[in-house]
Amino acid sequence: MKVGLIRCLQTEDYCPATTDFKVMKDKACAFEGVTGEIEVIGINTCGGCPGKKAVTRASEMIRRGADTIVLASCITRGNPIGFACPNAEKIKDAISKKVGAEIRIIDYTH
Numbered sequence: 001m002k003v004g005l006i007r008c009l010q011t012e013d014y015c016p017a018t019t020d021f022k023v024m025k026d027k028a029c030a031f032e033g034v035t036g037e038i039e040v041i042g043i044n045t046c047g048g049c050p051g052k053k054a055v056t057r058a059s060e061m062i063r064r065g066a067d068t069i070v071l072a073s074c075i076t077r078g079n080p081i082g083f084a085c086p087n088a089e090k091i092k093d094a095i096s097k098k099v100g101a102e103i104r105i106i107d108y109t110h
Contacts, residue, residue, distance in 0.1 A: 001031075001038045001068050004061025005109075006054050006095075008074040008085060009045040015080055017043060020072050020109040029110040030070070041066040046075065051091040058095045068104040069095055076108045 003024065007017060023029040024038045031038060042061045047053025058069045071092060078084035085091070088107075096105055 001034055001036065001104075002041050002066050003038060004041050004058055004064075004066035004069045005043040005072055006058060006069065006075070006091075007043065007045055007072040009048040011074040011081060012045055015074060017072065019079075020070075023110045030106050030108050046085070046091060049085075050087045051075075051085065052094075054091045055094045055098050059098055062099055062103060066103075068106060069099065070106040070109060073109045079110065 005017070005020060007015075007020070021040070024031050024040065027034050027038070041064055044057040044061070045053075047057065061069065071088065073079040074081070075085045075091065076088045092105060092107055
């Protein structure tokens, strides 16, 4: 699995994505059951509210080899601030529409 990780711009100052990387390494949470190596192709933010840059950034990570786009839990579950992105579903839908069905989208990490 070759992952392009998209995280929330609002949380990047205090969350270095350590838990995201740990669950990938341990194949836990969203990555449970993954066989084979998990390679991180890139990590980027959504670009800030309302998250429109996530689509272009996901496309670029796919161009660079990602076969899976992962929306970090800071976007979809509000970890660690306790406030999920109100645009999370729109971001996910827009990415899905742009990249097509052959690219897997995972909507959380942990």
